[in-house]
Amino acid sequence: MSILKRPLLxxxxxxxxxxxxxxFEVDRKANKIEIKKAIQSRYGVTVEKISTMRTQGKLKSRNTKSGVVTGRTVSSKKAIVTLKAGEVIDFYSGI
Known part of the structure; x- marks a missing residue:
């Protein structure tokens, strides 16, 4: 199970x-301590603060031959990470 799914750009x-x-988009079951450890180990930076938010999936519906089909997109969790002053994460270095 990977805690960090992807950076949000x-x-x-x-x-x-x-x-x-x-x-970052993170695993829905991850807490702030796990997120902090994952970011510090992957990017080698010092994390000062983490704010998390859970987003509910949007309702979607479409018309088909058999009638209206409704559903919901996947719910997710986001984390906004504040780094120590002067530190940066370069997402584009491997491109």
Whole structure:
């Protein structure tokens, strides 16, 4: 089970990178201590603060021959990580 699923790279979150804040999609069962250890071991940085949020999946529906099919997308958990001043995570170094 991997705690960190992927980094979130949107315009809003990329602007937060200048302030030393990075966002990740994490496992729904992971707590802040596990997230902190995973980030420090993978990226070699010092984590000061972690904020987590759980997002509920959106309702989706579509019309088919047999009628309306409704469902829900997958729920997820996000973590916004604040690093120690002067430290950065470079997501684009391996490209």
């Amino acid at each position: 949107t315009e809003k979150l990329t602007a937060m990178n200048e302030a030393g804040k990075y966002a």
